[in-house]
Amino acid sequence: MPKKPILFSHQPESLSILDEKGNVDKELEPELSEEFLLKLYRSMLQGRRFDERMLNLQRQGRIGTFPPLVGQEASQLGAVVALEPSDWMVPAFREALAEIWRGKSMENIILYYGGYDEGGAVEENRNDLPMAVPVSSQTLHAVGIAMAMKYRSKPEVAMTFFGDGATSEGDFHEAMNFAGVFQAPVVFICQNNQWAISTPVSKQTRSETIAEKAAGYGFPGIQVDGNDILAVYSASREAVERARSGEGPTLIECLTYRMGLHTTADDPTKYRDNKEVEVWESRDPIVRFQKYLQDKGVLSPETTQQYEEEIKVEIQGVVERSEQLMKELGAPEDMFDHQYGELPPLLLRQREEMLAQWRLDQEEENHG
Amino acid sequence: MPKKPILFSHQPESLSILDEKGNVDKELEPELSEEFLLKLYRSMLQGRRFDERMLNLQRQGRIGTFPPLVGQEASQLGAVVALEPSDWMVPAFREALAEIWRGKSMENIILYYGGYDEGGAVEENRNDLPMAVPVSSQTLHAVGIAMAMKYRSKPEVAMTFFGDGATSEGDFHEAMNFAGVFQAPVVFICQNNQWAISTPVSKQTRSETIAEKAAGYGFPGIQVDGNDILAVYSASREAVERARSGEGPTLIECLTYRMGLHTTADDPTKYRDNKEVEVWESRDPIVRFQKYLQDKGVLSPETTQQYEEEIKVEIQGVVERSEQLMKELGAPEDMFDHQYGELPPLLLRQREEMLAQWRLDQEEENHG
Amino acid sequence: MAKMTMVQALNLALRQEMEKDDRVILLGEDVGVDGGVFRVTDGLIDTFGDERVIDTPLAESGIVGAAIGMAVYGLRPVCEIQFSGFAYFNFHQLESHAARLRHRSQGRYHVPMVLRTPYGGGVRALEHHSESREVYYAHTPGLKMVIPSGPRNSRALMVSAIRDPDPVIFFEPKSLYRAFREEVPEEEETLPLGVPVKVREGRDITLVAYGAMIPPSLEAAEILKAEHGIETEVFDLLTISPLDDTLIAESVRKTGHAVVVHEAHRSFGPGAEIMARLMENVFYFLEAPVKRVTGYDIIYPLFAREKAYMPNRKRIVRAVRETLGS
Amino acid sequence: MAKMTMVQALNLALRQEMEKDDRVILLGEDVGVDGGVFRVTDGLIDTFGDERVIDTPLAESGIVGAAIGMAVYGLRPVCEIQFSGFAYFNFHQLESHAARLRHRSQGRYHVPMVLRTPYGGGVRALEHHSESREVYYAHTPGLKMVIPSGPRNSRALMVSAIRDPDPVIFFEPKSLYRAFREEVPEEEETLPLGVPVKVREGRDITLVAYGAMIPPSLEAAEILKAEHGIETEVFDLLTISPLDDTLIAESVRKTGHAVVVHEAHRSFGPGAEIMARLMENVFYFLEAPVKRVTGYDIIYPLFAREKAYMPNRKRIVRAVRETLGS
Ligand SMILES: Cc1ncc(C[n+]2csc(CCOP(=O)(O)OP(=O)(O)O)c2C)c(N)n1
Ligand SMILES: Cc1ncc(C[n+]2csc(CCOP(=O)(O)OP(=O)(O)O)c2C)c(N)n1
Numbered sequence A, B: 001m002p003k004k005p006i007l008f009s010h011q012p013e014s015l016s017i018l019d020e021k022g023n024v025d026k027e028l029e030p031e032l033s034e035e036f037l038l039k040l041y042r043s044m045l046q047g048r049r050f051d052e053r054m055l056n057l058q059r060q061g062r063i064g065t066f067p068p069l070v071g072q073e074a075s076q077l078g079a080v081v082a083l084e085p086s087d088w089m090v091p092a093f094r095e096a097l098a099e100i101w102r103g104k105s106m107e108n109i110i111l112y113y114g115g116y117d118e119g120g121a122v123e124e125n126r127n128d129l130p131m132a133v134p135v136s137s138q139t140l141h142a143v144g145i146a147m148a149m150k151y152r153s154k155p156e157v158a159m160t161f162f163g164d165g166a167t168s169e170g171d172f173h174e175a176m177n178f179a180g181v182f183q184a185p186v187v188f189i190c191q192n193n194q195w196a197i198s199t200p201v202s203k204q205t206r207s208e209t210i211a212e213k214a215a216g217y218g219f220p221g222i223q224v225d226g227n228d229i230l231a232v233y234s235a236s237r238e239a240v241e242r243a244r245s246g247e248g249p250t251l252i253e254c255l256t257y258r259m260g261l262h263t264t265a266d267d268p269t270k271y272r273d274n275k276e277v278e279v280w281e282s283r284d285p286i287v288r289f290q291k292y293l294q295d296k297g298v299l300s301p302e303t304t305q306q307y308e309e310e311i312k313v314e315i316q317g318v319v320e321r322s323e324q325l326m327k328e329l330g331a332p333e334d335m336f337d338h339q340y341g342e343l344p345p346l347l348l349r350q351r352e353e354m355l356a357q358w359r360l361d362q363e364e365e366n367h368g
Numbered sequence C, D: 001m002a003k004m005t006m007v008q009a010l011n012l013a014l015r016q017e018m019e020k021d022d023r024v025i026l027l028g029e030d031v032g033v034d035g036g037v038f039r040v041t042d043g044l045i046d047t048f049g050d051e052r053v054i055d056t057p058l059a060e061s062g063i064v065g066a067a068i069g070m071a072v073y074g075l076r077p078v079c080e081i082q083f084s085g086f087a088y089f090n091f092h093q094l095e096s097h098a099a100r101l102r103h104r105s106q107g108r109y110h111v112p113m114v115l116r117t118p119y120g121g122g123v124r125a126l127e128h129h130s131e132s133r134e135v136y137y138a139h140t141p142g143l144k145m146v147i148p149s150g151p152r153n154s155r156a157l158m159v160s161a162i163r164d165p166d167p168v169i170f171f172e173p174k175s176l177y178r179a180f181r182e183e184v185p186e187e188e189e190t191l192p193l194g195v196p197v198k199v200r201e202g203r204d205i206t207l208v209a210y211g212a213m214i215p216p217s218l219e220a221a222e223i224l225k226a227e228h229g230i231e232t233e234v235f236d237l238l239t240i241s242p243l244d245d246t247l248i249a250e251s252v253r254k255t256g257h258a259v260v261v262h263e264a265h266r267s268f269g270p271g272a273e274i275m276a277r278l279m280e281n282v283f284y285f286l287e288a289p290v291k292r293v294t295g296y297d298i299i300y301p302l303f304a305r306e307k308a309y310m311p312n313r314k315r316i317v318r319a320v321r322e323t324l325g326s
C-alpha cells in the first residue's frame, strides 16, 4: 500500500576521528593543548592501573565485589572532560575513572568497595551524584537537575552515564522523554560496551544503534567510536555546548567494550568467546591514543614510563591510606548516621539497643 | 563537524484514504463487502449512542465515573475488526466499542461502571483482557501473550490499545522493546486523541509523531487518520497479517480526537478551547463514513434511520436488564470471590466477620 | 480566619510556601493548567507560571526521578501523583533514591521533596482509586509518611512537610477533600512531623486512628459516651512513620484498653505495628487484647460494595464495647 | 537421595517441572546462557532451549508484565528478578495486575506465575543487594509470599509455587544458597503453601522465624537447651502471606511465651503481624510480652557493618532469656 514517508527532524549520525591503528582524521582532529592531551593520557593510564589494583585487592579478599572498567577509559573520560567543575555528573556504577577526574578520591572508592558507607561521600569540591546501582534510574536525576538549572537560569549542564543494557529500562525512556519535552540541558552518555552481564546488545534491542533512539524523543543522537577519545570528546563538547546555550539534550552512544568482568562475581567465559575479546584488545583506547600522541611528538616513551612510576607510587599510597582508614572506621553505631536530617526518637533508641547488643556480642565472642 | 548519517531500517509512514469530506482515494480503497461495511457503520452508530446513554446514566447518578469515547469510533473499531476471534485484544479503558465488537456485553459495561465487580467478567467466547486503568501497563501483557502465542506456534495475534499519554510511560517503552527483540506477533494501536486529561500531545513528547517512535525499536510505525475507518482498517489488517506471518510487531498511531470529557469527573473547559473541538467536529468519523457509504450506494438514509431505531431499543433493553441485575447483585460477601484459586482460612474467617459486621450495620440502621 | 475545605487548605499551604520560598516548585500530571484533578493546585500556575507549576508527561517515575534531581540540586519540589494507586510506578525511585541519597552521599546531599497523593476509599471511584497502602512507605527507612485528617492540620502538616529536609510521602484522604470545612488561619501554622495528637480525652479506652478514619472514630467516641457512658481517648497519628508511640503508650497505661482503626488491609497493616508497640511497651497494663478495625485482606471492591468493606463508626463502637466487655 | 545446596535443589525443582509440564517457562535477565547470576537456572537452556529459558532485555517491569501475559494465555512462567532490590521496578505490575487479574476478570483468568528473587543480607554485597522487604508483598492481597529456609524445603515449595494457580513471590535467602547441603529426594516432593512447620519441639517458648533466620534460630535453640535448659519450640513460616497463625497460636497457648525473628526492618515488619495475631488470639495465655529480634529501621549498611545490623543467634538467645526472665 503506498504511504507517505514521515521525515525525522533529527537525523542520527556517527563519528570517528582516531582509528584503531591510531591514525587521525586531520579534518576532524580537535584542537587541544599538549598539556591537556597529556593530562588525558595520564588520566587514562591512571584509570587502568587503579582498576588493575582494585581487581587485585578484590582477589585477595581485601575489598568486596566491584565492576572493572578496563577498556572503557576513553569512553568515560572523553565525555566527562567536556564538563566544567560547576556542571553536574550523574554516574551509573562503572565510571570510577570519570569520577576520579571530577575529584572523587581513590581512597573513597576503596572504602566503598571495602564495605564502608563512608566511601560514598561526595567530596565538597564537586557537584556530582554518587554512583547508582539500579540500572538507568539515575538518568532521571540528571534530567531533574538539568530542569532545576534551567529554572535557576544557570549556564550549567548535567551529564549522565549509563550502559547499553540501561536503554531497555522504562526510566531511560522517561528520562529521554522529559529531557526532550522540557529541553533540559542534559547530555546522555551511553557507554555501549556490547554487554549487559551476559546479554549482548543484539538481544537488548532490535534497533541498529542506540544513537538513533534519540530521534523518537525529538533531539539529536550520535554514535561515536568510544575507544577514540578524540571522537568522544568532540561529540561531548558539542553536546555540552548545545545544552549550555539552551538548545536542549543530546544522546551520545560510545561504542566501546567491557574488556574485563561484569563484576568480580562474574565469569564471562560462560557467555562470550575469547576471540571477541581479542578483537577488541586490538582496539585498545590507550594504545591508540598513545600512538597518536607519539606520532604527534607530544609523548615520548620516557614520559609514559615516568607516568607509570608516578601512578604506581600514588596508588600504593592510596591503598595504604585506605587500609589504614578501614582499621579506624567501622564503629557500628555510625550506621545510624545520615538516615534523616535529625534522628527521630525511635532511631535514637534503636541505636542504643544496637550498641548494647553489639557489645554483648563482642563480649561473648571474647569469652566464649 | 561532518559526520556520517545513520540510516533507519524502518521508515515511518502515514496513511489516509477517506478525507474529512468523505471523499475516498480510489487507489487505496480497501475491498470490503457491503455487508461488512454496513456492519462497521452500524457498530459505530451503536458505539456513539451507547456512549451518549452512558453519559446520561452517569449524569443521573445511576452509574459512577466513566470515560466517554465519542469521536474515537473509527480509530478503535477500524483496528479491532482486523482481528480473528481467536486473536487477543488487550484494551486500555476507552475502548468500550471495540470491546463490544469483540463480544463484551453492554450489560457488563453498565454493571462495571455501576460499581459491580461482576461487570469485569470476560465473556467465555472471546480471548481478551478486561480493561486496564493503569496507563500503559497493559501493553506488556499483550507482548507476553504474543510471546506465548509464538512459543505455542499458534497463528495468532495480540492487539493492544493505549493513548498518546501512555507513550510517556516506561511500560510502553519496555513493551515496544520486548516486542522488537522477540519479534512478537503484536500490534500496538495508539489512539492519539490529542489529549491526556489536560495535557496536549505537544507537551507529551518532543517527537513530531508517535508513529516514528517505532524506528527506535527496529520495527515499522505508521500514522493513520484515525477518523478514517478505511485507513485504520487497512493499516491494521496489514499489521495483523505481518504479525501472523511471523514478521513481528507494528505500531499504528491513529490521529483522532477525544470529543467529550476525559471522564465524567473532568471539565475540559479548564484546559482547551472549544474552537478546537469544533474543528474536530467537522472531522467526525461517522459522518464521513456515512457520506462514503451513501456515495457508494451502499447506505440509504432509511437504513440509517432503521439502525438508529434498532439501536435505541437494544440499548433501552440493556439498560433495563442491567438495572435489574444491579438490584439482584451486590451481596457483600461476594467481594471475597476470585481473590485466590482457593480462599485461604484467614479469608474464610474474614468473610464471616465481614458478614456479621454488615448484618449488624444493617440491623442498627433499620432500628436506629 | 476563613472556613476552608481540605482542598482549599492544601492550596493555601502550597501558595504561601511558594510565595515565601522560590525553591518550592510543583510538578505532576495535570497540576498546572487543570489545577489538578481534585483542584488542589488550582490557580497556582496563574500566579507562579509554568516554570514553577509544571505539567509533566504521563510518567510517574519520571516525575519522582526528576523531583529527586531537583531536590538534590537545591530546590524543594512538591510532586503530585494523581492517585496513590499509580505511585507503584515510581516506587523504585522512592525506595532506591529519595530514601537513600542522604545516606549514600554521607550527608552531602539530601532530598527535601514532598510526594502528595490522594489515597483511600469511599468516593465511588474506579479500580485502583481507593486503596490505602501507607505501609509500603512506612516500612521504608529514609522516608516519612504523613496523613492529615482535616483542613487545618492538612495545611499545617503540608507546610512542615515542605520545610522538612527529608522526603515526605503525604497521603491526602480524598474522601475528606470536601467533606467538611474548618477555620484555617491565614497566618503561618505548622505541626511537627512525627508526633501524634490527642484529639479527644478519655479514661476508658484508647482509640488510635488517622486520615479518613478520624471522623468516624470521633463519631464513635460520641456515641460511646452518649449511649454507653464510655470515655474514649482518641489519637490521630498524623505521622505514620517514623512512628512515635510514646503518647499512645502513656494513654494505654491509663486506660488499659485500645482499639486501632485503619482503612488499610489488616494483615501486615499499620495496626499491627501499633499493637506490637503496645505489646512491647505496655503489655502489663493491658487488660484486654487490643482490637483492630480495618479493611479486609482482599482487593478493594468496586463501589457497590465499598460500604461493606470500609470501617465505619458502628464497627468502631462494637470493637470498643467488645474490648471493654461492655 | 543426593546431598544438594539450595541452588541445586531449586535447579532440580525447575528442571523437573519443566520436564513434566511444557507450560513452565523461565524468563529473566541472564537466566539463560549465564544460568543466572547465582546459577539457579544453570544448564536449563541447554536442555530446554532459548524458547523456554528466555534471556530478556534489562527491564523488570517488562519481565513481569510479559510473564503476566504469558500466564493469562495459559503458560506457567517462572520469572527471575536478579535481586529483590530491583523488584520495585516491577512492583506496579504485581500490584496492579498479577494480584488482580483473577478478580478483575471475575475468575475468567488467573495468573499462575512465580516471581523468584534472591533476598536478604549477609553476603558482603553492594547497596540494594541485602534488603528483606517481604512486607511489601505480604500486605498486597492477591499475592502469595513464600520464603524457604533450606535445600529440601526450597525444592518442595518451588514445585508447589509453580503448580499454584496464583502469583507467588518466592524470596530465596541468598546467604543460604550454598551455606549447607541437605538430602533432596529425586522423586517429587511438595509442601503446601500457607502452612508453617514446626521445626523443633519445645515447651518453654515459641520462636517464629523464616528464611535465613532459621539456622541461627535453631542454633539459638540448641544453646538455650544446652546452656540454660530452655526448651524452645521453633516455627518456620515458609509462607509469609496469606499467613496462617493457627499452629503458632496453639504453640503459644502451651508455652505462654514467644519471640519473633526476621532480618526485615522492625517497624511495620512481619513480626508486628505475628504479634498482632498473638494479641488477638492468645492474649490471655501470654505470660510476658512477645519480643522481636529484627533488622533496625535504617538503610541496610554496606558490609563492613552488616554483622552489627543482622540478627544472630546471640541476639536470639538473649531475647528468649529476657522474655522468660531467665
Ligand atoms: C534495575 C536493575 N536491574 C538489574 C540490575 C543488576 N545488574 C547490574 S549491572 C547489570 C547490567 C548492566 O548492563 P549495562 O547497562 O550495559 O551496563 P554495564 O554493566 O555494561 O556497564 C545488571 C543486570 C541492577 N543493578 N539494576
Ligand atoms: C499509571 C497511571 N497514571 C495516571 C493515571 C490517571 N489517568 C487516567 S487516564 C489519564 C490520561 C491518559 O491519557 P491517554 O493515554 O492519552 O489516554 P486517553 O485518556 O486520552 O484515552 C491519566 C493521567 C492512570 N490511570 N494510570
Ligand SMILES: [Mg+2]
Residues within 6 Å of the ligand: A163, A164, A165, A191, A192, A193, A194, A195, A196, A197
Ligand atoms: Mg553494557
Ligand SMILES: [Mg+2]
Residues within 6 Å of the ligand: B163, B164, B165, B191, B192, B193, B194, B195, B196, B197
Ligand atoms: Mg489521549
